[in-house]
Amino acid sequence: MNIRTEIIAVGSELLLGQIVNSNAQFLSQQLAELGMNVYYHTVVGDNPTRLEQAIDVAKKRSNIIIFTGGLGPTKDDLTKETISNALGKKLVFDQEALDSIENYFVQSKRIMSENNKKQALVLEGSYILKNDFGMAPGMALEADQTIYMLLPGPPSEMKPMFKNYGREYFQKQLGFQEKIISRVVRYFGIGESQLETDIQDIIDEQVNPTVAPLAGDGEVTLRLTAKHVDELVANQLLNELEQKINQRVGEFFYGYEQTTLPLELKKLLIEKQKTISAAESLTGGMFSEQITALDGVSQFFKGSIVSYSNQMKAQILKVSPQTLQEYGAVSEQCAKEMADQIRKLSNSDIGISFTGVAGPEPHEGQPVGTVFIGISMQNRETQVYSFHFVGTRKGIRVRTVKYGCHYLVKLLTEIE
Amino acid sequence: MNIRTEIIAVGSELLLGQIVNSNAQFLSQQLAELGMNVYYHTVVGDNPTRLEQAIDVAKKRSNIIIFTGGLGPTKDDLTKETISNALGKKLVFDQEALDSIENYFVQSKRIMSENNKKQALVLEGSYILKNDFGMAPGMALEADQTIYMLLPGPPSEMKPMFKNYGREYFQKQLGFQEKIISRVVRYFGIGESQLETDIQDIIDEQVNPTVAPLAGDGEVTLRLTAKHVDELVANQLLNELEQKINQRVGEFFYGYEQTTLPLELKKLLIEKQKTISAAESLTGGMFSEQITALDGVSQFFKGSIVSYSNQMKAQILKVSPQTLQEYGAVSEQCAKEMADQIRKLSNSDIGISFTGVAGPEPHEGQPVGTVFIGISMQNRETQVYSFHFVGTRKGIRVRTVKYGCHYLVKLLTEIE
Numbered sequence: 001m002n003i004r005t006e007i008i009a010v011g012s013e014l015l016l017g018q019i020v021n022s023n024a025q026f027l028s029q030q031l032a033e034l035g036m037n038v039y040y041h042t043v044v045g046d047n048p049t050r051l052e053q054a055i056d057v058a059k060k061r062s063n064i065i066i067f068t069g070g071l072g073p074t075k076d077d078l079t080k081e082t083i084s085n086a087l088g089k090k091l092v093f094d095q096e097a098l099d100s101i102e103n104y105f106v107q108s109k110r111i112m113s114e115n116n117k118k119q120a121l122v123l124e125g126s127y128i129l130k131n132d133f134g135m136a137p138g139m140a141l142e143a144d145q146t147i148y149m150l151l152p153g154p155p156s157e158m159k160p161m162f163k164n165y166g167r168e169y170f171q172k173q174l175g176f177q178e179k180i181i182s183r184v185v186r187y188f189g190i191g192e193s194q195l196e197t198d199i200q201d202i203i204d205e206q207v208n209p210t211v212a213p214l215a216g217d218g219e220v221t222l223r224l225t226a227k228h229v230d231e232l233v234a235n236q237l238l239n240e241l242e243q244k245i246n247q248r249v250g251e252f253f254y255g256y257e258q259t260t261l262p263l264e265l266k267k268l269l270i271e272k273q274k275t276i277s278a279a280e281s282l283t284g285g286m287f288s289e290q291i292t293a294l295d296g297v298s299q300f301f302k303g304s305i306v307s308y309s310n311q312m313k314a315q316i317l318k319v320s321p322q323t324l325q326e327y328g329a330v331s332e333q334c335a336k337e338m339a340d341q342i343r344k345l346s347n348s349d350i351g352i353s354f355t356g357v358a359g360p361e362p363h364e365g366q367p368v369g370t371v372f373i374g375i376s377m378q379n380r381e382t383q384v385y386s387f388h389f390v391g392t393r394k395g396i397r398v399r400t401v402k403y404g405c406h407y408l409v410k411l412l413t414e415i416e
Numbered sequence: 417m418n419i420r421t422e423i424i425a426v427g428s429e430l431l432l433g434q435i436v437n438s439n440a441q442f443l444s445q446q447l448a449e450l451g452m453n454v455y456y457h458t459v460v461g462d463n464p465t466r467l468e469q470a471i472d473v474a475k476k477r478s479n480i481i482i483f484t485g486g487l488g489p490t491k492d493d494l495t496k497e498t499i500s501n502a503l504g505k506k507l508v509f510d511q512e513a514l515d516s517i518e519n520y521f522v523q524s525k526r527i528m529s530e531n532n533k534k535q536a537l538v539l540e541g542s543y544i545l546k547n548d549f550g551m552a553p554g555m556a557l558e559a560d561q562t563i564y565m566l567l568p569g570p571p572s573e574m575k576p577m578f579k580n581y582g583r584e585y586f587q588k589q590l591g592f593q594e595k596i597i598s599r600v601v602r603y604f605g606i607g608e609s610q611l612e613t614d615i616q617d618i619i620d621e622q623v624n625p626t627v628a629p630l631a632g633d634g635e636v637t638l639r640l641t642a643k644h645v646d647e648l649v650a651n652q653l654l655n656e657l658e659q660k661i662n663q664r665v666g667e668f669f670y671g672y673e674q675t676t677l678p679l680e681l682k683k684l685l686i687e688k689q690k691t692i693s694a695a696e697s698l699t700g701g702m703f704s705e706q707i708t709a710l711d712g713v714s715q716f717f718k719g720s721i722v723s724y725s726n727q728m729k730a731q732i733l734k735v736s737p738q739t740l741q742e743y744g745a746v747s748e749q750c751a752k753e754m755a756d757q758i759r760k761l762s763n764s765d766i767g768i769s770f771t772g773v774a775g776p777e778p779h780e781g782q783p784v785g786t787v788f789i790g791i792s793m794q795n796r797e798t799q800v801y802s803f804h805f806v807g808t809r810k811g812i813r814v815r816t817v818k819y820g821c822h823y824l825v826k827l828l829t830e831i832e
Contacts, residue, residue, distance in 0.1 A: 015454045017444030021437055024459070028433030038431045039466055041459035043440070050455055050477075057473050061466075277728075284708025285701030288722045292700025295776050295809055303728035305721055306704045312693075312719035312762055316732065346728055360711050393711055 003174070005031055005038045006062035008054055010070040010079050011153055012045040023068040023151075023158055030162060033180055033225060034170060036064070046076040048085075055086045063146050064170075069153030071136035073115045079150060084123060087143050091121040094128055097137045104135060123150075129165040133157045140169050147173060178227040181234040185242060187220040187252040188261060188406050195220045198248045202241075209237045211245070218399050220252070254409060261405035262290045268412035269300040276408070277346035278304035279317055279338035281329060282356040282371065287401045302346045307338065317341050328364040330355055332372055332384045339374030339382055350411075351376040352404055358393045371400050375407055383407070419590070421447055421454045422478035424470055426486040426495050427569055428461040439484040439567075439574055446578060449596055449641060450586060452480070462492040464501075471502045479562050480586075485569030487552035489531045495566060500539060503559050507537040510544055513553045520551060539566075545581040549573045556585050563589060594643040597650040601658060603636040603668040604677060604822050611636045614664045618657075625653045627661070634815050636668070670825060677821035678706045684828035685716040692824070693762035694720035695733055695754040697745060698772040698787065703817045718762045723754065733757050744780040746771055748788055748800045755790030755798055766827075767792040768820055774809045787816050791823055799823070 007024045014021055024041045031038050040062060044054045051070075058065045070079030084091050097120035105112035119136040122128060129138030129149075134157035140149040149166060151158045170176070187195060196203065196213060203211055209226035224241050228234035246253055255264050269276060278287050288304040291297055307313040310324055319337045327333040335353050343351025356371035357363045369389040376382040385407060389396045423440045430437055440457045447454050456478065460470045467486075474481045486495030500507050513536035521528035535552040538544060545554030545565075550573035556565040565582060567574045586592070603611060612619065612629060619627055625642035640657050644650035662669055671680050685692060694703050704720040707713055723729040726740055735753045743749040751769050759767025772787035773779045785805040792798040801823060805812045 009457075014441075014457065015444055016448050017441045017446075020441040021457070025430075025433045025436040028431055030433075032432050039461065039463075040470070041425075041430065041437070041457070043457035045455065047455075053477065054456070061469065278722075280701070280704075283705075285696070285704030285720060285722065286708075288696075288701030288724075289699075289705045292702075292722075292724060292774075293810065293813070295774075298724060301724055303722045303724040303732075304701060305732065306694075306701065306708075306719045308704075308708060308714060308717055308719040309762075315763075316719075316721070316761060345732060346725075347731075358708075358711075394709065397709070 003036045003064060004062045005036050005064040005066065006040040006042060006058045007038065007066045007068070008042045008044065008051075008058060009068045009153075010044055010046065010051060012047075012076075014043045015045045023153070023155055026155065026159055027066060027068070027151075027162060030167065033182060034167060034176070035180070035227075036170065036174075046070065046078060048078050048082045051078065051082045052086055055083065059144070059146060064149075065146060066149045066151065068151045068158055071119065071138070071150060071152045073113075073119050073135075075115070077118075080121060080123065083148060083150065087123070087148070089126075089141070089143070090124040092124045093117075094120050094122045094137060097122070097128070097131075097135075101135045123148075126150075127169060129161050129169065131157055131161055132164070133160055138162075138166070140166070140173075142173070177229050179229065179231045179234050180225060180227050181231065181238060182223055182225045183238050183242070184214070184257045185222045185224060185245070185253065186255045186259065187222070187249060188218075188254050188402060190220060190249060190252040192220045195222075195249055195252070199245055202244060209234075209241045211241065218395075218402060254406070261402055261409065262294060264409050265405050265412070266291070266294050266297060266300070268409060272412050272415060274349040274412065275300050275302055276350040276352065277302040277342050277348040279342035279351065279353040280304055280306045281308055281313070281338070281354060282358050283354040283397050283401055283404075284308060286397055287352070287354060287404055290401060290405075302348050305342055305345075313338070318345070328366070330357055330364050330366045330370055330372065332386060335372035335374035335384045336376070336382050337374075339376035339384075343376045343378075349377065350408070352408060354400055354404060356387075356396070356400065358396045360393060369396055371396065371403075373400065373404050373407065375404075375411060377411070419452045419480060420478045421452050421480040421482065422456040422458060422474045423454065423482045423484070424458045424460065424467075424474060425484045425569075426460055426462065426467060428463075428492075430459045431461045439569070439571055442571065442575055443482060443484070443567075443578060446583065449598060450583060450592070451596070451643075452586065452590075462486065462494060464494050464498045467494065467498045468502055471499065475560070475562060480565075481562060482565045482567065484567045484574055487535065487554070487566060487568045489529075489535050489551075491531075493534075496537060496539065499564060499566065503539070503564070505542075505557070505559070506540040508540050509533075510536050510538045510553060513538070513544070513547075513551075517551045539564075543585060545577050545585065547573055547577055548580070549576055554578075554582065556582070556589075558589070593645050595645065595647045595650050596641060596643050597647065597654060598639055598641045599654050599658070600630070600673045601638045601640060601661070601669065602671045602675065603638070603665060604634075604670050604818060606636060606665060606668040608636045611638075611665055611668070615661055618660060625650075625657045627657065634811075634818060670822070677818055677825065678710060680825050681821050681828070682707070682710050682713060682716075684825060688828050688831060689716075690765040690828065691716050691718055692766040692768065693718040693758050693764040695758035695767065695769040696720055696722045697724060697729070697754070697770060698774050699770040699813050699817055699820075700724060702813055703768070703770060703820055706817060706821075718764050721758055721761075729754070734761070744782070746773055746780050746782045746786055746788065748802060751788035751790035751800045752792070752798050753790075755792035755800075759792045759794075765793065766824070768824060770816055770820060772803075772812070772816065774812045776809060785812055787812065787819075789816065789820050789823065791827060793827070 126139035126141035214221040226234040226237040313319040338353030339351045353374040359368035371387040373385045542555035542557035630637040642650040642653040729735040754769035755767045769790040775784035787803040789801045
C-alpha cells in the first residue's frame with residue numbers, strides 16, 4: 001500500500017489565527033517516525049458544508065485521513081456528524097465513554113448537561129481510541145480503502161491519545177511488522193555543524209538505525225531511530241549507534257529525552273550531596289531562576305547575590321575594591337572573587353559567578369559578548385572560563401547560563 | 417464580491433513537522449482584521465504535481481489564494497514555476513529585484529551563483545511586493561476572477577512584506593474604501609471573565625469599532641479595531657471606545673501594543689529617577705532576570721539578593737532571627753523586613769521582596785500558593801500584599817512577579 005496521509009484540522013479558531021496548528025506539526029513528526037508519508041495538511045472551519053467538501057477532496061488524493069478537533073460537546077463540534085454523513089455510517093453511543101463522562105460529572109459534583117452525552121457518540125464499527133485526559137474518545141475506521149482517524153482538538157488530549165493508541169492502531173492496521181524505537185540524545189558545548197562534521201560518515205551510512213539532528217537553542221540534539229520486529233534488537237541497535245557516536249563526541253553528552261542542563265545539575269548536586277550558591281552580574285538572576293524553577297531545590301540551593309551594580313559587588317558580595325578598580329567588573333579576577341565570595345558568604349560547597357557584557361553597548365572597554373564564569377570549591381583551585389560570544393543580549397545571557405550549568409555538571413561528574 | 421480566501425503553504429519541512437505553520441496564523445489574523453474571510457489553509461510539499469493539484473482544488477473553492485514559501489533560489493523552490501504553468505503566465509526578470517540581489521552580493525563580497533538570479537523571476541504582469549528583509553520579491557496578480565498572492569516562506573521576510581505591501585494591495589484591489597486601525601490595550605490585576613463582565617454591554621453593542629479579548633498569560637488584552645474612510649476619524653473612534661472601557665476598568669490598564677509590565681516599570685523608574693533592588697525567595701531571581709533582560713537598566717537596577725534559604729535571609733539579607741522564628745519565612749512580617757533590608761543594604765530608593773510557597777509541597781505549614789510581596793520606600797510605610805494563588809509552581813512564580821511589577825508601576829505612577 002502506497003501511504004498518502006492527509007491531516008485535516010477542524011476549527012474556525014485556526015482560520016481566524018487565534019491559535020497555530022501545532023497538532024499538525026506533532027502528528028507529522030509522529031507519522032514521519034512511523035515511515036508514513038504526509039502529503040497534505042488542511043484546515044477548515046466549523047462549517048459542515050465546507051468540511052464535507054474538504055473530505056471529498058481528501059478522499060480523492062489521500063488514503064489515510066486524520067482529523068483533529070470538533071469532537072467536543074458544543075453545537076459547533078461537527079466532525080463526527082459530518083463524517084457520518086459523508087461515509088454513510090451511523091453514530092452510536094459508546095457505553096464505556098458514556099460511563100466515563102457520567103462518572104466525571106459525579107466525581108466533580110457538577111451537573112451533566114445533555115450535550116455532554118454527545119461526546120460519547122462514535123461512528124458505528126469504529127475502533128475506539130481512549131481519551132485519558134478528556135471526555136471525547138477518538139476513533140478509527142476503514143471505509144472504501146481509506147482509513148479515517150478522528151482525534152480531539154486540545155493538544156493535551158490529542159497528543160497522548162495518538163502516542164498511546166493511534167500509533168499502535170496504524171502499526172497493526174498497516175501491518176507494520178517492525179517496532180520503531182526512538183531515543184533523543186543531548187549534547188552541549190559543541191556546535192551543531194562541528195558535531196555533524198565529526199559524525200558525517202555515520203550520518204552518510206545510516207539506514208537502520210537512523211540519526212537526525214534536531215534544531216535547538218544552542219544545544220545539539222540527535223534523534224536516533226531503530227526499526228526491528230524485536231524490540232530488544234531495536235534497542236540494541238540504538239545502544240550500538242549511541243556508543244559509536246559518543247566515542248567521537250561523548251565529552252559533550254549530557255542526557256536523554258526531555259532533560260535539561262539545570263535538571264542534570266540538580267540530580268548531580270543531590271547525588272553528590274553538595275550545596276551551591278551563585279553570584280550573578282551579567283545573567284541578572286537567570287541561573288538562580290532556572291534552578292529554582294525546579295522543585296525540591298532547597299536542599300542544595302542556598303541562594304544568590306545578583307550583584308548588578310559595582311556597589312553591590314563591593315558592599316554586599318565584598319569583592320575587593322582594588323579588583324574592581326584595577327581589573328574592572330568584567331574580568332577574570334572579578335569572576336574568581338565573585339565565585340569565592342558567594343561560596344564563603346553563603347557557606348556553600350560550590351560558588352558560581354557570571355560576569356560579562358550582554359550588550360547592546362560595550363562596558364568598561366570590553367566588547368559585547370565578553371563573558372567570564374567562575375567556579376569555586378573548597379580545596380580546589382577556582383576555575384574561570386572566558387568566552388567571546390556573538391549574539392543578542394538574550395542569546396548571550398542564555399548561552400552563559402547553559403555554559404555555567406555545563407561546567408558544574410562536568411565538575412560534579414568528576415568529583416567523588 | 418464574496419471573499420473566500422485560502423492560504424497555501426508550500427514546504428516539505430511543514431509536512432515533516434520540522435516547523436509549525438505560523439505563517440498561516442499570522443496571515444489569518446491580518447486577513448481577519450481586513451474583514452476578509454479565510455475558509456481554508458492548505459499545506460503541500462515541494463512537489464510540483466501535488467502543488468498543481470492543490471492549486472486546482474483551491475481555484476474551485478476560493479477566489480483569493482495566498483501562497484507562502486517556495487520562492488527561494490534552490491531547485492526545491494517551485495511555487496512560481498508551478499503557478500506559471502497552472503495559469504499559463506510567463507516568468508520574466510524583474511529588473512529592480514535583480515539589481516537588489518546583485519547589489520547584495522557585491523556588498524557582502526560574496527559571489528552570486530546563477531540560481532540566485534532565479535529569485536528575481538516574477539509572473540508576467542504581476543504587481544511586485546518589495547522584500548525589505550530578503551532577496552525574493554513577493555507578487556500579486558489577478559487571473560480568472562481570482563487573486564493570487566505569492567509571499568516568501570521565512571516569517572522574517574513574509575510578515576513585514578504582507579504588513580507593508582500585501583495589505584495595501586488587497587485594500588486597493590478589493591476596493592476597500594475604509595482604513596482599518598487596530599489598537600491593543602493591556603490590563604493586569606483583573607481576571608479575563610471579570611473584565612468581560614464589566615464591559616459586557618460594550619461587547620454586545622459593538623459594530624464599529626469592535627473590541628475582542630485576546631488570550632494571554634494571566635493578563636487581559638483587548639484589541640480595538642475601527643474602520644473608517646478617514647484615518648483620523650477611525651482613530652477618534654478608538655479613543656472614544658478606549659475611554660469608555662477605561663471608565664470601568666482603567667485602574668487595571670498598563671499599556672499598549674507589545675509592551676510588558678517590566679518595560680513599563682523600566683520607563684517609570686527612569687522617568688521618576690528612582691533606583692530599585694529586590695529580595696527574592698519564592699521567585700528565585702525571576703524578577704531580577706526579567707528586569708535585566710531589558711537593556712539600559714544599570715542606571716536604576718542595583719541588584720538583588722536571592723535569599724532562597726533562611727540562612728541567606730538571616731546572614732546576608734539580615735532579616736532578624738526573631739522574625740524567621742516567630743512568623744516564619746513565609747509571612748507578612750518577613751516580606752516587610754526583606755523589602756526594608758534590601759533597600760537599605762543596597763542603598764536604593766525602592767526595595768521589593770517576594771516570599772511564599774510555589775509548591776509542589778506546602779512549606780512551614782503554609783499552603784501552596786501563599787504569596788507575600790513587600791514594597792519598601794523611604795518615608796513611606798512599607799506595604800505588604802498577600803495572595804493565595806492557585807496553579808502550578810511556574811504559574812505561581814510568574815504571577816507573583818507580574819503582581820510585583822504591577823504594584824511598582826502603581827506606586828511610581830502615584831509619586832512625584
